[in-house]
Amino acid sequence: MATQQTQLLARTLLTPAVALLFIWMIVPLALTIYFATLHYNLLDPGSESFVGLENFRYFLTDPAFLASLQNTLVLVGSVLAITIIFGVPLALLLDQQVVGLSIVRLMVIAPFFVMPTVSALVWKNLLMHPVSGLFAWIAHLFGLPAIDWFNDAPLFSVILIISWQWLPFATLILLTALQSLDEEQKEAAEMDGASAISTFIYITLPHLARPITVVILIETIFLLTVFAEIFVTTGGGPGLQTTNIAFLIYSQALIQYDVGSASAGGLVAVVLANIVAFFLVRIVGRNLEA
């Protein structure tokens, strides 16, 4: 009897959260699907009509879509590569005996807490400005020509800023994982005469495989829809050079007011994110049972 009561109570407590999330998930998504089948432009009200898959055909064959898909993939791939390639050695370094480690860790983690609009603007102006930026001055010291970052390598510039924001995240997660590595195992390997390199390859790296996967999946989810950094630095340009899918959809919806094709684009983004989410949910779910 008591258990039945408890279960009823438990279900009552759970209901508001489930109901809210259900509405949050279903209503906007259903509307997006509905809008995606309409010819619907906010500048031309009253002309809404059903066009079937026309918006998808338009969005997917739009040259801007291919360009922005490519930019999205390059951006996500580069940031992932940079944060992992620099994050692993950095985490290994912070796992050593370091005097004042807590202060170093604070400095390393700090960029993650800086709001995207601030980090993008500070990098763009104070550091990367072709005339008065610090990088231009450093290049000058070495007798090199200054780089006009956002004109010569716009996408790379955006990648650089976003990598700076996410390197702390990767490092912190890898460091946390390293600290849970069994010291005895490493010591035993050393006693057996294993070199530092083979200890790293055969013990540390396999131990890091899972956290690296987690870093990749979570970063991908966030990086697929990078928006603010592009919004305040390049506005997607020059041309389409820094337009990713998220920015393309934004400009179709809120600049060109083309609700129909922006919705079709939104669904493409949902599908892309779901491919990643599928794997992430499985990994997390496996952990839930353990």
Added chain:
Amino acid sequence: MARMVTTRNKVISTTAAWLVGFLIFFPILWMVLASFKTELEAFAIPPSFLFFHWTTENYVTVQERSDYFHHALNSIIIAGGSTLIAMLIAIPAAWSMAFSPTKRTKDVLLWMLSTKMMPPVGVLVPIYLIFRSVGLLDTRAGLIFILCLGNLPIVIWMLFTYFKEIPKDILEAARMDGATIGRELIYVLTPMAVPGLASTLLLNLILAWNEAFWTLNLSTLEAAPLTVFIASYSSPEGLFWAKLSAASTLAIAPILVLGWFSQRQLVRGLTFGAVK
């Protein structure tokens, strides 16, 4: 001999770690320094690192010319409000799943996680249109509502992982001693749950404070939090570096402090317990 090597290693790794840490932190430091320069010095080549005319005039101007506190207040209300409401909804849900799990609990949790995977841009259009038709555009209430829903899955997940670590035996012992559910909640559960509640609160304040998709798209002036206020400095007319730096320093300072306190919980919260 072995000791010598250890000391040498320690010196090397300490030097390397401090060097890398300083490099990563440098853009923030550079911004803080620029906020105390005059506009002319902030722009000057060669730049001055420490020996410039220190001034706090930028901090005064930022408030006078652009009403900084209005946007700071918006940030506080939106981040605080959305986090508190999310906690109120999440605590009962996480409590129920942690202490009376059913066969479906795991599926419910994973489903909640999957709602977080929805890219916001996928539902930008309907949310924008709904907000426009019910007059929620550029209102604090609208942003609180959206950010609350957006962070709810993370809040529930974090609380769930913390609640699950509370040993059930203690609850049973309390029950054996004749404690009612109310007493059990106040005297036994709450004290053990406080650290988890605090760190969940902290992490979600940080996430909501820095959120820059919905805030940029759904607010312009009245309800604009600091993310949007800072973005207004991106307009080409009026590149005021020192003032941008002062406004930015003010905008990130509180969150940097909170963030440094919560760095351990960050890993757990953002990996949904997959890495602890």
